[in-house]
Amino acid sequence: DAFPYTAEADMKLQWLADDACAVTYQSPDDGQVHQYVMTYGDRGNGITTYYVYNVVQGGWSAEGKNTAGWELTTGPEGITVVSPSDGEQVYEADDCVQFGTLAIALCENGLPQWTLVLLDDCAVGDVSDVVESGTIALCKVTMEKSAPIYFTRTAMPDGADMESAETPSKEENGKELRDRMKQTLREDPALSRYESDAYGGIRVVTDEEDIFWIARCGLEERYKLLAVNGVDVDCQILHMELLAGDRYDCAVRVKEKVTYGSDPGGETSASEMETTFRIMKGEGAYLLAWAGFDTDPAVGLDAPAMAMERDTAGNEDYHFFVPGEEAY
Incomplete structure (x- = not known):
């Protein structure tokens, strides 16, 4: 933007x-x-x-x-x-x-x-x-x-019926997210016609099978989609964790430190954030969907037999920079 x-x-x-x-x-x-x-x-x-x-x-x-x-x-x-x-x-x-x-x-x-x-x-x-x-x-x-x-x-405003307003549970939202992703991959397994969206799904084209690296690439793409002209984004991924699933279909939580700034010497603002993805494998591509706080990203998936985490706080490979002038 x-x-x-x-x-x-x-x-x-x-x-x-x-x-x-x-x-x-x-x-x-x-x-x-x-x-x-x-x-x-x-x-x-x-x-x-x-x-x-x-x-x-x-x-x-x-x-x-x-x-x-x-x-x-x-x-x-x-x-x-x-x-x-x-x-x-x-x-x-x-x-x-x-x-x-x-x-x-x-x-x-x-x-x-x-x-x-x-x-x-x-x-x-x-x-x-x-x-x-x-x-x-x-x-x-x-x-x-x-x-x-x-x-x-x-x-509540006039006409809004709190008694009849049933907010979907995290599990229900998670099922809807899962089903939507599966439908997308059924219709376009290689995601060749898919356009990434920060709040919908993100396409990562790669033969890589390291799920943490795929999540890292998806996170960078999401920040590019959310970028604003004139505001630089500097992101260091701090920690990654496999919540459930396997390399074909899984949920991954990412903790990152993001610093925003304008021109050199201008004001900056830093914040630690957390992003959770549901990730599904297609044909030569992965579909990543951001899961909000009210969505269970692990619906239908089994927890890993052993904890799978990666500490990336000091790893330059898990750092990226999105220049404000390249925002789109």
């Missing part, structure tokens, strides 16, 4: 969730502050796409210290933010810019004013199509230091 405006060298990188990093920058094009949010996760079943503006409809209450005077309400008129410094501001659907499936920027005259992010504990129901429980973060868009205000779900 590319920034819609030219970015100056100094960028502000701020993690608002474990899998959402806000990149705030000033543009010489118009002298204004703009923002892009890099997202790496999902709060639904990992298959159905949803709009953050829609799933946060309903009631929210500010939590924690220093929240007096803060309000967040949603309804047909839009998302209303009340803050001690700026008073009441209303943002309609057309004022909201979505990033991935985790964040939206609330804009005024096309310029971002607030960033709203679904935190890890949010769960979007398959039936209700809203966040049924969890926490959202709201943070002012500014080049200065800023801290998010957290809100928790207090009321």
Whole structure:
């Protein structure tokens, strides 16, 4: 992805969730502050796409210290933010810019004013199509230091039936993921027509049989797909573990340290993350699918007879760099 405006060298990188990093920058094009949010996760079943503006409809209450005077309400008129410094501001659907499936920027005259992010504990129901429980973060868009205000779900929107909204279990989501991958390989065993997607499946073409190396290649490809122009990604894989299965069909967990930065000397931000893949072997290629927190990646697989892990913290072969100018 590319920034819609030219970015100056100094960028502000701020993690608002474990899998959402806000990149705030000033543009010489118009002298204004703009923002892009890099997202790496999902709060639904990992298959159905949803709009953050829609799933946060309903009631929210500010939590924690220093929240007096803060309000967040949603309804047909839009998302209303009340803050001690700026008073009441209303943002309609057309004022909201979505990033991935985790964040939206609330804009005024096309310029971002607030960033709203679904935190890890949010769960979007398959039936209700809203966040049924969890926490959202709201943070002012500014080049200065800023801290998010957290809100928790207090009321469902009108018409949403919590009693009938049954969120699929991790096992059910895992079965759906497994079946979708098997169907893909049945229709295209060599994955010759398959296009990789960061939240869907990733194709790794190789005759290699080392499953950890295949996971390493898949992780690099995923970061390339998620990359943003102007933001470099430096990743060192720290540890890898075979959770279940064998070299034909398995689940692998990867722990990595990721450092984001702009130009040399600019601001950087580092975070340790965890990525889990379901990996299936095709004909001269492997299909890797990212498994979210609500998906069991090992459905139908047996645990290994012996623990299979690899410590790669000091191994340069398990390090890669994605230049921001090559993002696509």
